[in-house]
Amino acid sequence: MLARETGLATRVEEIDIAVSPVALNEPLARENPLVKIPALVTDSGETLYDSAVICEYLDTLHAGRKLFPAPGPQRFAALRRQALTDGILDAAVLCRYEVAVRPEALRWKDWVEGQKRKILGGLDALEAEVTTWGDDFDIGQIGAACVCGYLDFRFADWNWRAGRPRLAAWFERTAQRPSVKETAPPS
Amino acid sequence: MLARETGLATRVEEIDIAVSPVALNEPLARENPLVKIPALVTDSGETLYDSAVICEYLDTLHAGRKLFPAPGPQRFAALRRQALTDGILDAAVLCRYEVAVRPEALRWKDWVEGQKRKILGGLDALEAEVTTWGDDFDIGQIGAACVCGYLDFRFADWNWRAGRPRLAAWFERTAQRPSVKETAPPS
CATH class of the missing domain: 1.20.1050.10 (Glutathione S-transferase Yfyf (Class Pi); Chain A, domain 2)
Structure with a gap:
């Protein structure tokens, strides 16, 4: 939602993925040891998680209305x-x-x-x-x-x-x- | 830890509390519907949670070294x-x-x-x-x-x-x- 609200959707590649609390998703585990979604691989190759961190990061990448208000x-x-x-x-x-x-x-x-x-x-x-x-x-x-x-x-x-x-x-x-x-x- | 690192410990009153996933702690539920700790009642009477939000808030209340780095x-x-x-x-x-x-x-x-x-x-x-x-x-x-x-x-x-x-x-x-x-x- 945040990517769409901020016009970033075309810059984010979305990958369908299935997780389970009892069966390890190995490709996801390599990016996020918590084996949870969402996880975001940035252009510089680092992986961010969880959702709140990804959203705050994405919110710095656009010049429009911010979805994370400034401190206050x-x-x-x-x-x-x-x-x-x-x-x-x-x-x-x-x-x-x-x-x-x-x-x-x-x-x-x-x-x-x-x-x-x-x-x-x-x-x-x-x-x-x-x-x-x-x-x-x-x-x-x-x-x-x-x-x-x-x-x-x-x-x-x-x-x-x-x-x-x-x-x-x-x-x-x-x-x-x-x-x-x-x-x-x-x- | 963050309150102590930032010199705010004397401004925060700490209350001992017990939580359980199956027995409701009613006084806590009135402050935080998730019934989790920590929760912080601010001087203006609002309640903040979870830990990450409380820490980021406390980090704005002191003039020392910040424990939440600036955007970047x-x-x-x-x-x-x-x-x-x-x-x-x-x-x-x-x-x-x-x-x-x-x-x-x-x-x-x-x-x-x-x-x-x-x-x-x-x-x-x-x-x-x-x-x-x-x-x-x-x-x-x-x-x-x-x-x-x-x-x-x-x-x-x-x-x-x-x-x-x-x-x-x-x-x-x-x-x-x-x-x-x-x-x-x-x-």
Whole structure:
């Protein structure tokens, strides 16, 4: 999304890749020892990760509107929001691994409930603050769009929109941005 | 560590707190919906998280040597190293939960092995680059010190020093810094 918002998409080659918590992806492990995506190989041959670091780097490569605000209250609000949405996604991926990858006999209900509590608490925090966002679309809102899209993709049955009308309305509007549309997970 | 390195320690009130992936810490949940530590309540009453965001914020509050380098290659090397060490710690905490919190009958060997592979791969990456660090001690090295200290605390039997003599020597030296000594986990 950030590459598209900043006009850098044509300068970034995107590679389809599959990762698993239990099967090593060796080509990816050579670039990122954490074996996670995204990872970005820069023109000078160094590899950057994770998503937040890649985005901040890409944001230095263009002359347009910055998606990482300059140091000050606005920057730390955006970074905090980015960390919130990143944490929601981490918890959602842990849920997904628990209910879809771990052998059924080894699943632990309390674990899923604990992670789900973080996700729902995080969504409630987004619902509470979304009316202050206006038309802002910085690294924090990018994270929020990723959260909404991922939950629709993997946990549609949770019906995250229930009780969160403002966040739902924001995402309905935001999902129309080309950067969000073009990077949406398959429906 | 960053508060101590930058002379801010006396301006930060530290609160002991316990978290669990399956039991909600309600006072913490009110500050951080992800229910993770650290969280920092600023003088203006906002709460910041996670660690990387708190550290970058604190780094703006002092006039001394910055632990977040200014934008440029040095900054992105430091942020990438911070993300690497943060990812190693995430994997180590997941291992800890699997072997110490999850009921024994529900543990999955492949999961621990997958997370351990990320940790050991990450340590190998640190071993490969540690000789380029010299006396640098920025946010990347803070992360590396946290990794070494946490592994000694929780997984001493893994003997992470074996085959990583340069990282071991670096941590032996680094563990003498007051900021590292004063924040070390109990031995």
